[in-house]
Amino acid sequence: SQTIHQWPATLVQPVGSPLSLECTVEGTSNPNLYWYRQAAGRGLQLLFYSVGIGQISSEVPQNLSASRPQDRQFILSSKKLLLSDSGFYLCAWSALLGTEKAFFGQGTRLTVV
Amino acid sequence: GENVEQHPSTLSVQEGDSAVIKCTYSDSASNYFPWYKQELGKGPQLIIDIRSNVGEKKDQRIAVTLNKTAKHFSLHITETQPEDSAVYFCAASPSSGGSYIPTFGRGTSLIVHP
Numbered sequence: 001s002q003t004i005h006q007w008p009a010t011l012v013q014p015v016g017s018p019l020s021l022e023c024t025v026e027g028t029s030n031p032n033l034y035w036y037r038q039a040a041g042r043g044l045q046l047l048f049y050s051v052g053i054g055q056i057s058s059e060v061p062q063n064l065s066a067s068r069p070q071d072r073q074f075i076l077s078s079k080k081l082l083l084s085d086s087g088f089y090l091c092a093w094s095a096l097l098g099t100e101k102a103f104f105g106q107g108t109r110l111t112v113v
Numbered sequence: 114g115e116n117v118e119q120h121p122s123t124l125s126v127q128e129g130d131s132a133v134i135k136c137t138y139s140d141s142a143s144n145y146f147p148w149y150k151q152e153l154g155k156g157p158q159l160i161i162d163i164r165s166n167v168g169e170k171k172d173q174r175i176a177v178t179l180n181k182t183a184k185h186f187s188l189h190i191t192e193t194q195p196e197d198s199a200v201y202f203c204a205a206s207p208s209s210g211g212s213y214i215p216t217f218g219r220g221t222s223l224i225v226h227p
Contacts, residue, residue, distance in 0.1 A: 006156075034214075043217065043218075043219040043220060044157070044202065044217040044220075046214065046216075049214055090156050090157070092156075100145040100147075100206050100215075101147065101159055101162065102147070102159070102215055103159065104149075104156035104157045104158070105156050106155055106156045107154075107155065107156045109154070
């Protein structure tokens with residue numbers, strides 16, 4: 001069966017520090033991968049999605065970037081964090097073909113201080 | 114792009130009552146509509162979904178209905194239990210080219226009082 005791993009679960013970082021959040025998927029090949037941010041209003045904001053290695057689409061221009069160095073690995077990064085980057089970050093995957101079901105990781109609670 | 118509106122933002126019911134959450138979407142090309150349940154501090158979990166060629170789908174105490182003409186779909190939970198308390202999200206997806214990019218509603222916080 002497929003599983004998605006996201007870490008760390010919580011992170012407290014000072015303003016101006018770098019960020020690296022990692023997400024990996026097991027049990028499937030060529031998944032679509034997504035990064036969402038969930039702010040205090042509970043809505044899910046799509047940040048980046050990827051349909052293949054090295055292919056990244058950005059939905060919202062901001063202080064963050066994403067990379068997909070391997071088929072089942074998706075990384076969210078920042079060179080210098082801002083206070084406004086605080087939030088709950090969620091990685092998700094869906095099968096490239098055959099089904100549109102999306103499955104989420106357990107999330108990373110990022111607090112920028 | 115797609116726009117999904119979800120109502121209400123908060124819903125409080127007594128245990129055993131029914132709960133209904135409603136969503137509307139804007140893109141007539143959307144043809145897949147999932148619902149997610151998010152418990153505190155966790156990622157959303159898919160609980161039920163419906164495709165545009167079906168008007169209603171049921172799974173035990175939860176059901177989803179879809180009206181493509183009016184572009185709205187609803188989640189129905191019957192015989193609510195305290196463990197149903199969570200934030201529920203609807204989503205719509207205009208599948209194209211094998212990619213799936215769901216647009217989510219803003220969520221409904223369901224509170225079931227024992």
